[in-house]
Amino acid sequence: MNATLDTYSTQSRSLWLRLHIDPWLLGGLLALAGIGLLILYSAGGGNPVLVYKQAARLGLAFTVMLALAQVHPRTLYRWSPYLYAAGILLLVAVLGVGDVGKGARRWLDLGFVRFQPSEFVKIFTPMLVARFLAQQPLPPGLKTLAWAGLWIALPVLLIAKQPDLGTALLVATAGGAVVFYAGISWRLLAVLGGAVLAALPAVWMLLHDYQRDRVLMFLNPEQDPLGRGYHTIQAKIAIGSGGLRGKGWLGGTQSHLEFLPEPHTDFIFAVLAEEFGLIGCTALLGLYLFIVGRGMAMALEAQDTFSRLLCGGLALTFFVYVFVNVGMVIGLLPVVGVPLPLVSYGGTSMVTLLAGFGIMMSLHTHRKLVPS
Amino acid sequence: MAHFRLKDAVHENRLFRQRILTSAAVVLALTLALVARLVYLQIFGHEHYAMLARDNRVKIAPLPPTRGLIYDRHGRILAENVPVYSLEIVPEQVEDMEATLARLQRLLTVTPEEVTRFRQQLRRHRRFDSIPLKLHLSDDEVARFAARRPFFHGVDIHARLVRHYPYGELTSHVVGYVGSIDERELKRLDPTEYRGTTHIGKVGIERAYEGLLHGHTGYAEIETNARGRDLRVLREVTPRPGADLHLGLDIDLQRLAYEGLGEHNGAVVAIEPASGQVLALVSKPGFDPNAFVYGIHRQEYQALQRSPDRPLFDRTLRGRYPPGSTIKPFVGLAGLEYGVIDARREIFCPGYYQLPGVSHRYRDWKKWGHGQIDLKDAIAQSCDVYFYDLAHNLGIDRLHDFLDRFGFGRRTGIDLVGEKAGLLPSRDWKRKVFHQPWYPGETLIAGIGQGFLQVTPLQLARAVATLANRGRLVRPHVAAYQVSGERSVPLFPDPDEGRVALAPRHLRTIVDAMIAVVHGPRGTARRIAKDLDFLIAGKTGTAQVFTVKQDEEYRASKLARELHDHALFIAFAPVDHPKIAVAVIAEHAGHGGSVAAPIARRIILHHLRQP
Numbered sequence: 001m002n003a004t005l006d007t008y009s010t011q012s013r014s015l016w017l018r019l020h021i022d023p024w025l026l027g028g029l030l031a032l033a034g035i036g037l038l039i040l041y042s043a044g045g046g047n048p049v050l051v052y053k054q055a056a057r058l059g060l061a062f063t064v065m066l067a068l069a070q071v072h073p074r075t076l077y078r079w080s081p082y083l084y085a086a087g088i089l090l091l092v093a094v095l096g097v098g099d100v101g102k103g104a105r106r107w108l109d110l111g112f113v114r115f116q117p118s119e120f121v122k123i124f125t126p127m128l129v130a131r132f133l134a135q136q137p138l139p140p141g142l143k144t145l146a147w148a149g150l151w152i153a154l155p156v157l158l159i160a161k162q163p164d165l166g167t168a169l170l171v172a173t174a175g176g177a178v179v180f181y182a183g184i185s186w187r188l189l190a191v192l193g194g195a196v197l198a199a200l201p202a203v204w205m206l207l208h209d210y211q212r213d214r215v216l217m218f219l220n221p222e223q224d225p226l227g228r229g230y231h232t233i234q235a236k237i238a239i240g241s242g243g244l245r246g247k248g249w250l251g252g253t254q255s256h257l258e259f260l261p262e263p264h265t266d267f268i269f270a271v272l273a274e275e276f277g278l279i280g281c282t283a284l285l286g287l288y289l290f291i292v293g294r295g296m297a298m299a300l301e302a303q304d305t306f307s308r309l310l311c312g313g314l315a316l317t318f319f320v321y322v323f324v325n326v327g328m329v330i331g332l333l334p335v336v337g338v339p340l341p342l343v344s345y346g347g348t349s350m351v352t353l354l355a356g357f358g359i360m361m362s363l364h365t366h367r368k369l370v371p372s
Numbered sequence: 373m374a375h376f377r378l379k380d381a382v383h384e385n386r387l388f389r390q391r392i393l394t395s396a397a398v399v400l401a402l403t404l405a406l407v408a409r410l411v412y413l414q415i416f417g418h419e420h421y422a423m424l425a426r427d428n429r430v431k432i433a434p435l436p437p438t439r440g441l442i443y444d445r446h447g448r449i450l451a452e453n454v455p456v457y458s459l460e461i462v463p464e465q466v467e468d469m470e471a472t473l474a475r476l477q478r479l480l481t482v483t484p485e486e487v488t489r490f491r492q493q494l495r496r497h498r499r500f501d502s503i504p505l506k507l508h509l510s511d512d513e514v515a516r517f518a519a520r521r522p523f524f525h526g527v528d529i530h531a532r533l534v535r536h537y538p539y540g541e542l543t544s545h546v547v548g549y550v551g552s553i554d555e556r557e558l559k560r561l562d563p564t565e566y567r568g569t570t571h572i573g574k575v576g577i578e579r580a581y582e583g584l585l586h587g588h589t590g591y592a593e594i595e596t597n598a599r600g601r602d603l604r605v606l607r608e609v610t611p612r613p614g615a616d617l618h619l620g621l622d623i624d625l626q627r628l629a630y631e632g633l634g635e636h637n638g639a640v641v642a643i644e645p646a647s648g649q650v651l652a653l654v655s656k657p658g659f660d661p662n663a664f665v666y667g668i669h670r671q672e673y674q675a676l677q678r679s680p681d682r683p684l685f686d687r688t689l690r691g692r693y694p695p696g697s698t699i700k701p702f703v704g705l706a707g708l709e710y711g712v713i714d715a716r717r718e719i720f721c722p723g724y725y726q727l728p729g730v731s732h733r734y735r736d737w738k739k740w741g742h743g744q745i746d747l748k749d750a751i752a753q754s755c756d757v758y759f760y761d762l763a764h765n766l767g768i769d770r771l772h773d774f775l776d777r778f779g780f781g782r783r784t785g786i787d788l789v790g791e792k793a794g795l796l797p798s799r800d801w802k803r804k805v806f807h808q809p810w811y812p813g814e815t816l817i818a819g820i821g822q823g824f825l826q827v828t829p830l831q832l833a834r835a836v837a838t839l840a841n842r843g844r845l846v847r848p849h850v851a852a853y854q855v856s857g858e859r860s861v862p863l864f865p866d867p868d869e870g871r872v873a874l875a876p877r878h879l880r881t882i883v884d885a886m887i888a889v890v891h892g893p894r895g896t897a898r899r900i901a902k903d904l905d906f907l908i909a910g911k912t913g914t915a916q917v918f919t920v921k922q923d924e925e926y927r928a929s930k931l932a933r934e935l936h937d938h939a940l941f942i943a944f945a946p947v948d949h950p951k952i953a954v955a956v957i958a959e960h961a962g963h964g965g966s967v968a969a970p971i972a973r974r975i976i977l978h979h980l981r982q983p
Contacts, residue, residue, distance in 0.1 A: 138384045180395065183387040240413040240421025253595075254425055278414040285403055292399055296392050308388055312395070319399050323406065330409050 020069040020365040022298065025357060028291040029065075029342065033058050035284065036268075036343035042250045043264040043271040044345070050264060054345055061354040068358030073366050076359060077131055077306050083120075084128035084151070090117030091158040106162050118167045119352045121155045123359070126174040126313040134306035139183035148179055166324070166337040173320045178313035181299070231267065235329050239273035246277030264345040266337060269329040285326070288341075292319040295357075298364040307363040314356045321353070433594050433602075434568030437587030438533060440614030442547055442577060444623040445651070445852065450547050451578065453533035457509040459517065460502040463494060465526030472527065473505075479520060480513050482506055489552075489667050504570070507534060507666050535571065535578075535665045541658030542626050545686040546650075546788070546850060547619075548576020549661035565589050574664065575686070577617065577850055580788050584854055587614030615856040620649025620849070625975050629654040629956070632971035636939075638958040639687035641833035642975055645950045648837070648846030648867035650786070652954075652975060653830075655687040689791040692826040693957055696913030696964070697754045698942045699775075699821035701882045702835060704747050706774035707762045708878035715881040718746045725760035727812055734760050734816050737914065751885035752892045754912060756820045763819020768810050771818060772798040777872045778835040779845065780827055787849045787863070794831050797824035822916055833955035836942045839886075839909075840950035842879055843872040883909050887947060896965045897941065900973040906946035908976060912964030913940030936960035941968035945976045952979045 016023050037051055037058075044050035094108050094117055106116050129148050136144045152175030160168040180189070204212065238254035247253070252274035264271075273281050295315025302308035318341060325340040327333035339349050413421065442451035459480070466472050473490075476482055482505060490505045505527075509517070514529055521528070535550045537543055550571040553561070557572055566572075567589055573579035590611030595603045629640035633656045642652035659676055663669075668676075676684050685691065707713040723741030724733040736742070736756040742749070750758035763771060775781070781796025795801075797818060799810040817823035827835075830848065838845050846867040853862045886909035889895040896912040915938040939961035944953040954972045961967040 137380065139387060177395075181388060181391050183384070183391060236413060236417075237421045237424045239410070240417040241425035243414050243418040243422065273410070273414065278410055281410050281414070282407055285406060289399070289403055293396065296396055300389060300392055305384065305388075312388075312392060316395055316399070319402075323402050326406050327409075330406065330413060332406070332409050 017365050020361055021066065022294070022361045022364055024294045025291065025298070025361060028287060028294060029062075029354070029357060032287055032291065032342045033062075035287070038249070039268055039272050039275075039343060040264055040345055042252065042275060043268050046250065050345060057346075057350055058342075061351045064351055065354035065358035065361070068355055069361035069365065071359075071362055073304075073307055073363050076127060076310075076362065077134075080124065080127040080131045083124045087117060087121040087124040088154060088158065091121065091155060093117070095158065095161060106164055116167075116348050118155075118159045118162070118164055118171070119348045121159065122167070122171055122174055122317075122352050123314075123356055125152060125155050125171050126178045126310055126317070127359075129175045129178045130306050130309040130313060133178065133182040133309060134304070136182075138305065139185060140179070142188075145179065145184060145188070148175070148182075152176065152179075164337070169324070169336065170317065170320065170338065174313055174317040177316035177320075178309045180316075181309050181312040231335055232331055235267055235270040236331055238270040239330055242274040242277045242280075244278045246273070246275045246280055249275055251275055266325065266335075266339055266344060267329055268344050269326050269340050272343075273330075284343075285322075288319070288322045292316075292322075295360055298360055302363055311360050311363045314360055318353070318356065433592045435590040435592055435608070435611045436568035436570075437589055437611035438613040439535065439550070439571075440581075440585040440587065440616045440854075440856075442585075443616065443618045444621050444626075445619060445649075446622065446624075447618075448623050450537065450539060450543050450619065450621070450623065452536050452538065454536045455531045456507060456534045457514050457529050458504045458532050458534075459506040459509055459513075460504045460528060460530045461490070462502050462526045462528075467525065469494075472524065476505065476524070476527065479516060480506065480509070483669075485667070485669055493552075502528075502530065504530075504532070507532070535662075537661045537665075539623055539626070540660050540662065542623065542630055542654075543576075543621075544658035544661045544683075545655040545688065546576050546621060546626075546653040547661070548578040548580075549574055549664045550578050551664045552667055567591075571665065575790070576788060577619065581617055581851060581854075585614040585617065588612040613856075615854040617854055618852050620644060620647070620651060620852045621653065622651050622979065624978060625652040626654055628652075628974045628978055629971055630656055630658070632974055633958055634967075636958040636961045636967065637681055637687075638938075638956070638961070638968075639691055639829035640954070640956050640971060640975070641688050641829045642952055642954045642979070643833050643837045643846075643848050645837040645840040645846065645944065645953050647852075648848050648864065649852055650848050650850045651952060651979060653688050653850060655685070655691070657681050657683040659683045686790065687957070688829045689786065689788060691828060691957070692792060692794055693829070693938055693940070694823070694825055694915040695821035695827045695832060696915035696938070696940050697756075697821055698832060698911050698913035698940045698955075698964075699819075699825065699827075700751050700754065700759055701839065701886055701911050702775055702778055702780075703759055703762060703766070703771065703819050704751055704885065705874065705878060705882045706766055706771060707747070708881060709774065709874065710766060710770055712765045712770075713747060713762060715747050715878075718744050719758055719761055721745050721755050721757035723757070725757045725816065727764065727816070730813075732813065734813070747881065748885040748888055749894070751882070751911065752888035752895045754889075754896050759819045760816045763815050764812065766815075766819075768797070768799060768815040768818065771815065772796060778838055780825075780831055780835065782831075784830055784834050785847050785869075786830060787851055791830065792828055794828050795824060795826040821913060829955050829957050832940075832942055832957075833953055836944050836955060837950075837953035838872060839879070839883065840944035840953045841871075842876070843874040845869040845871055883947060886911055886943075890943070890969075896963075897943075897969040899965065900969045904973075904977075906980065907948075908943050908945040908973070909947050910941060910943030910969065910972065912969060913942070914938070914962070914964050915940055917960065936962055939964040939966070939968040941965070941972050943969075943972045943976065945980065952976055 037055060040054055041048070041051045090108060094106065106118065108115060108117055129151055132148060132151060133140055133144065140148065152172060156168045156172045159171060234254065238252065241254065252271055254274055272284060292315050295318065296312060299308045299312035299315060302311050321338060321341045324333060324336065324338045328335050328338065339346050341353050342350060439453060441449055441453070444450055463469065473487060486506050490503060493503045509529065517529060537547060537549065551574045552570060553566065553572045565586070565588065569586065569589065573582040573585065578585065588611060590609040592608045593606040595606050625642055629652050633640070637656050639656070640652055640654040641650065643650055663672060708715065721736060721742040723739050724735045726733055737754070741757065742753055742755045745755050745758055749755065775796055781794055783791045783793050802808055802810050814823055818825050834848050847864065847869050849864045849867065851863050853860055887907050889912065890897045890908045890910045891901045892898060897910050917935055917937060937960070939958040941956045941964045942954065944950045952975070954975055956968040956971045958967045
C-alpha cells in the first residue's frame with residue numbers, strides 16, 4: 001500500500017476491511033434496527049419487555065452477521081451443497097414430525113431449541129443456485145435453467161406444503177433473483193411469467209381456504225369489514241389518518257387501541273405510518289433503498305460470479321421483503337405473512353436476514369483476498 | 373458439455389452490470405409505487421381516514437336521562453324511580469351466547485319469558501349495548517352472581533333506575549305506566565333522544581307527557597379498543613333529566629273513590645271547576661302498573677285482557693254509558709233556555725207517557741206516577757214523564773244543539789291519550805249511520821238519558837263543572853305544572869274554552885232543583901245530606917244496562933248482575949263557590965242514590981275539609 005496515500009480515511013477503511021465489515025451497510029442496518037426498536041416500543045403499547053427482547057435478538061443477529069462476515073466466501077461456496085441438502089432434509093422432517101402452530105406445521109423442536117428450517121433455506125437456496133450457476137457459462141442455457149429451477153422448486157414446494165406461503169414466496173424470490181442476475185434471457189423470463197399466470201387457476205385450487213380468503217379480501221376488503229377484511233381496512237385507516245406528518249411518536253390511536261391487529265409484527269409499518277406520517281414512511285423506505293442500493297453496489301464490485309450472484313440475489317430478496325410487507329400493509333398486495341425487515345417483532349427471520357448481510361459483507365470484504 | 377464451455381468474463385461482466393442496473397431501476401420504480409400509494413392514502417385520503425379513525429376509536433355511549441317524577445297535588449309521589457339490580461349482557465363480549473344463557477339459567481332463576489324478551493331485545497340493539505336479561509335481582513341473586521362473575525365474560529350486574537308506582541292499581545289508568553319500547557315506537561322515536569332509553573310511557577300521564585318526562589339524552593365519548601373495552605371517557609355531555617310533573621290529582625280522593633266503589637266496577641271523575649284540574653280520575657278495576665314496567669308475563673297479561681271486568685279498559689275516558697237521569701238538569705235547562713217550559717209549569721205524571729196518536733206507553737220509573745209535578749220536583753224526584761214531555765216539545769234538533777254546547781258527544785280535550793267522544797245523537801247522525809229518519813220516540817228516551825245517547829264519565833264531570841261554573845267551559849287536565857330544575861311552569865294557565873250562554877235565573881232554577889235532589893225532603897239522594905254544613909247540588913241517575921262492547925264469553929252466572937242498572941251520580945259543591953264537580957258511575961249497582969251518591973259525598977267532604 002502506498003505510504004503517501006496512507007491517510008486516516010484509507011487507514012480506517014482498511015480497518016473495516018480487516019474486520020470484514022462494510023460500514024455503509026452496518027450503519028444502515030443499525031439505523032434501521034434503532035428505528036425498529038423505536039416503533040416497536042410504540043406498537044407494543046409502551047411495553048419495554050418487547051423492546052428488550054427484540055434488542056436481545058438484534059444483538060444475537062448482529063453477532064451472527066459479523067461472525068458470518070469473517071467466513072471466507074470459499075468456505076461458503078464449498079459448503080453450499082451440504083447446507084442446502086441439510087435444509088431440504090429438515091424441511092422434510094418438519095412435514096413429518098414438526099410442531100403445529102397457528103394451523104401450520106413449521107417448527108422443529110430439538111428440545112433445547114425450537115426453530116423454522118424454512119428460515120435457513122432462505123439463505124441456503126440462493127447459495128446453492130449461485131454456486132451452480134457460477135459453474136456454468138453465462139447466460140445460462142435451458143438445461144442449466146431447468147436444473148436451477150428444480151433446486152429452487154424443491155424447497156419452495158416443501159415450504160408451501162407446511163403451509164407457509166410467504167416464506168415459500170421469499171425462497172422462490174431469492175432463487176429467482178440469482179437466476180435473474182445470472183442473465184436469464186428476457187424472452188424466457190416472459191415465457192416463465194406467462195406460465196406462472198397460466199398456472200394461477202391450478203394454484204388457486206391448491207390453496208387453503210384461509211389463503212383464498214386472504215386473496216379475496218385483498219380484492220375487496222370492505223366486503224366483510226368486521227371479519228376477514230378487518231386487517232386491511234384497519235391498516236388503511238391507521239395509515240391514512242397519519243397524514244403527512246403523522247400523529248407523533250406514541251400518538252397513534254389506531255395501533256395503540258388494538259384496532260390494528262398484530263401491530264408489532266407484520267403490520268408494524270402501519271404504526272409508523274400513523275405516527276410519523278408520509279414523511280416518516282418515505283424516510284424509512286429511503287433507508288431501505290439505501291441498504292438495497294449498497295447491496296447492489298457491493299454486488300457490482302464483487303470479483304467472482306458466485307459472489308456477485310449471491311450478493312445481488314440477497315440484496316434483491318431483501319427489497320422483496322420490504323416491498324411485499326409494505327405493499328400488504330398499505331393494501332397493494334394480499335395479506336401474506338412477511339415481516340418488515342429488522343422492524344417487525346420476531347426472532348428467526350431477523351437472524352436469517354442479518355446472516356444474509358453477513359454473507360454479503362464477507363463476499364465484499366474478502367474480494368481482495370480472492371486469488372485472481 | 374456445457375460444463376466445459378469457456379466463460380466469457382467480459383460478456384458476463386457486462387451482462388451482470390446491466391442486470392444490476394435493471395433491477396435497481398425496478399426497485400426504484402416499485403418503491404415509487406409504494407410512495408404513490410402512501411401519498412394517496414395519507415394525503416388525498418387523509419381526511420376520510422382520519423374521520424374513520426375517530427369513529428373507530430371513540431364510542432359514543434348514550435347517557436339516558438332520569439325520567440321526571442310524578443306528584444299528586446299535595447306533593448305525594450305517584451311515579452318514582454327506584455334503583456334495582458339488573459343482570460345485563462353485552463352481546464359483543466360474549467363468546468357463546470347460548471352456553472352463557474344456559475349457565476345463567478342454572479345459576480339464577482331466569483324464566484323462559486325473560487330469555488325470550490332478551491332475545492327480542494338482542495335483535496334490536498347494537499352489539500355493544502348492554503341488554504338486560506333479568507331486571508330486579510334479589511340480594512341473594514346478586515351475591516350468587518357476584519361470586520361467579522369472573523366466569524361470565526360480558527355479563528354484569530348494573531344498577532338501573534326503574535319506574536315504580538307506589539299506589540299501584542289506584543293510579544293504573546291515570547298515571548299509566550312505562551314499558552319496554554316496542555318495534556312500532558322504535559320507528560317513530562327520535563333515535564338520538566332515545567338511545568339508551570329502554571322504557572317509554574305507554575298509557576296515561578306517562579304516555580301523554582312522554583316528551584316532558586323523558587328529558588334529553590346525554591352521551592359520553594368513550595375511547596375504546598377494538599374489542600370494545602372502554603379505556604377512558606374523553607368527553608361527557610350530561611343528560612338533562614326529564615321535568616317533574618305535578619298533577620292536580622289528589623291521591624286521597626283517588627283512594628276514596630276507588631275504595632268507595634266497593635264490589636262494583638265503575639268510574640269516578642272529580643274536577644276543580646275553576647281550573648279544570650282533574651282531582652280524581654278512577655277507573656275500576658285497575659291493575660298493578662308495576663308489572664308492566666318489568667315486562668308483564670304473557671299469561672298474566674292475557675288474564676288481564678280476558679277478564680270480564682276489563683281492568684285494562686279506562687272507563688273514565690273510553691267508557692260510554694247512557695247518562696240516565698243525570699242528563700235531566702241539562703235537558704231542563706234547555707227547556708228553560710228555549711222557552712219551552714218555565715219553572716212554574718206543572719204537568720201530570722200518571723206513571724207513563726204516550727205520544728199523541730201512538731199507543732206505546734213510555735213508562736216512568738215510578739209505576740204509580742208522580743202526579744202534578746213542576747221542573748224542580750221533576751229533577752229532585754227524577755220524574756221521567758216530565759222529561760218525556762219536555763224532550764218531545766224541544767225536539768231532537770234543539771236537544772242536540774243544547775247538549776252539544778256542554779260538550780256532550782265531543783272529546784273534552786283532556787291531556788290524556790285515547791279519549792272517546794261519546795255519542796250525542798241527531799237527525800244527521802242517524803241518517804248517516806242507519807240511513808233512517810229520526811223517530812219522535814227516540815227523542816223521548818234521549819230526554820231521560822237513554823237510547824242512543826252515550827257519555828263518558830269525563831264528559832259528564834265536565835258538564836257538571838260547567839253548571840258549577842255557571843256556564844263557563846273549561847278544558848279538563850290532569851297535569852297542573854311541570855318543574856325542571858328551579859323553574860316551575862304551569863301547564864294550563866288558561867283552561868277556558870268559552871262559555872255556554874245561560875240566563876242566570878234559569879241556571880238558578882236548575883241548581884235549586886239539584887240542591888233539592890240532595891237536601892230536599894223527597895230528593896233521590898237525600899240520604900247523603902246528613903250533617904253537611906254546605907250545600908251539594910247533585911243528580912242521581914239509573915241507567916238501563918248498556919253492555920260495554922267486549923268479546924267475553926257468555927256466562928249465565930254473570931247475567932243476572934249484568935242486567936242490573938248502572939248507578940250514576942253527578943254533583944258539585946259547595947253550591948255558591950263550587951270547588952269540586954264529580955261524576956260517579958257504579959256499574960250494575962242499581963239505583964244511583966244508594967251507591968254512587970255516597971262516593972261523591974265522601975270525595976266532596978274530603979276535598980272541602982282540606983285546608
